[in-house]
Amino acid sequence: MTLRPITRDDQDEFIGLVRASVDLHHPWMSLPATPQEFQTYVGRFDDPLSAEGLLVCVRETGAIAGNINIQSIIRGRFQCGSLGYAAFAPTAGQGYMSEGIGLVLRHAFEQLRLHRLEANIQPENEASLRLARRHGFRKEGYSPGLLFIDGAWRDHERWAITSTMAGEISVPPHPTLPRH
Ligand SMILES: CC(C)(COP(=O)(O)OP(=O)(O)OC[C@H]1O[C@@H](n2cnc3c(N)ncnc32)[C@H](O)[C@@H]1OP(=O)(O)O)[C@@H](O)C(=O)NCCC(=O)NCCS
Incomplete structure (x- = not known):
């Protein structure tokens, strides 16, 4: 698999995959399904300092297999981002998202030099x-009514992984990290 930033040119393939993945995504994830929604969505990633929209692609064909966003990036003493992800139905369940x-x-720990990634997951989203779990995230807690998903404020488990937990110890600190 390869990873690359999403672009406005991905519109038709992305929308086609979203439409083919309604059953897989419901009720966990809502992704843009019209050109207008897609262009607004991609605009979220215009400032890579605060969010990156990435596509997981099949190396041989370039076909999009899933999307993974690093959102709500906060620097300073936090150095943290929040993950959002979804597979697409034609290639789901084959280890590609893993x-x-x-x-x-x-990428997050070596290139972006973040210290921490969070994943907020509904308890029923097995x-x-x-x-x-497979990637070493640790369950840190539980937040009632954390995110507005599928028409209601949903409870989420709070999962996170730090660069130390992931074994990334040789990267110099990001310049925005205070010395003390
Ligand atoms: C969560 C989600 C992204 C997982 O995607 P996926 O395509 O099933 O992920 P993978 O294929 O990498 O892994 C799934 C299975 O493939 C299996 N698999 C098959 N071949 C594999 C391989 N070569 N390597 C690793 N795993 C492999 C794994 O064992 C795994 O099985 P398990 O989950 O029963 O342990 C997908 O279910 C999804 O899009 N859900 C809806 C959106 C969503 O919930 N997003 C997250 C909101 S918090």
């Missing part, structure tokens, strides 16, 4: 919980 998450962890 490999993609592995690539994103390396597939997502398995993915987080």
Whole structure:
């Protein structure tokens, strides 16, 4: 698998995959399904300092297999980002997202030099919980009514992984990290 930033040119393939993945995504994830929604969505990633929209692609064909966003990036003493992710139905369940998450962890901790990534997951979302566990995320807590998903404020488990937990110890600190 390879990882690359989403662009406005991905519109048609992305929308087609979202439409084919309604059953897989419901009720956990809502992604843009019209050109207008897609262009607004991609605009979220215009400032890579605060959010990165990434696509997990099949290396041989370039086909999009999933998306993983690093959102709500906060620097300073936090150095943290929040993950959002979804597979697409035609290629789901083959380990592609697992490999993609592995690539994103390396990118976030080595290139972006973040200290921490969070994943907020609804307690009933078994597939997502398995993915987080498999990559060494630790359950830190539980927040009632944390996110507005599928028409209501949903409770979420709070999962996170730090660069230390992921074994990334040789990267110099990000310049925005205070010395003391
Ligand atoms: C959560 C989600 C992204 C997982 O995607 P996925 O395509 O099933 O992920 P993967 O294929 O990498 O892993 C799933 C299974 O493939 C299996 N698999 C098959 N071949 C594999 C391989 N070569 N390597 C690793 N795993 C492999 C894994 O064992 C895994 O099984 P398990 O989950 O029963 O342990 C997907 O279910 C999804 O999009 N859900 C809806 C959106 C969502 O919930 N997003 C998260 C909100 S918090």
